[in-house]
């Protein structure tokens with residue numbers, strides 16, 4: 577089953593054509609890496625696939641819903657329920673604990689407080705952070721902060737988790753640990769991942785690597 581099907585995605589900023597017709601589909605439970613030189617359009621593509629930006633042309637289907645057509649509240653709601661995002665910088669809220677940071681998107685989704693909390697505790701445990709529930713972000717290491725960001729992205733059981741250079745700020749030991757956790761999450765929950773990375777090791781471990789250059793995908797194998 578395809579979780580994501582993107583067809584003929586085009587995007588320009590001013591006179592610069594950043595995406596020149598990208599087709600990509602991702603199957604449920606797949607871990608796919610996007611690699612390519614800086615400026616090749618990886619982040620722009622990920623933002624469009626993750627509904628944070630709109631394409632000028634083309635269509636994004638997520639779980640059989642045409643998200644390109646969604647706007648306003650409906651789009652925000654869809655994103656909250658179906659999409660997880662992890663960035664290079666964790667973007668945790670500094671005044672809230674790890675547990676609260678993970679719970680917030682669940683509360684925003686309207687899920688019962690206790691249900692959200694139980695899942696947050698479970699996720700933080702899976703990510704090796706049971707001893708950090710009450711810690712604020714600045715009292716945690718970079719690797720721990722990023723794992724909290726992953727738990728937050730997963731709190732509403734998203735259909736797909738998009739990650740934009742999630743290990744870009746981590747040392748190699750923490751990067752490796754985070755990669756291992758992605759594979760554990762796939763094993764335990766069938767979680768689907770699309771990850772932009774410069775990390776060769778992660779790219780090699782993933783099921784499929786998509787190569788981007790100058791706003792296009794090079795591989796014929798991009799469409800599964």
Ligand SMILES: Nc1ncnc2c1ncn2[C@@H]1O[C@H](COP(=O)(O)OP(=O)(O)O)[C@@H](O)[C@H]1O
Nearest residue numbers: 589592594612613614615616617618619620621
């Ligand atoms: N909001 C924006 N406004 C103008 N240009 C942008 C914007 N976002 C990205 N770009 C340009 O689009 C190109 C691709 O950027 P990006 O998608 O960030 O590439 P990558 O993630 O592969 O490094 C770059 O030339 C960048 O300067």
Ligand SMILES: [Mg+2]
Nearest residue numbers: 618619620740
């Ligand atoms: Mg980028």
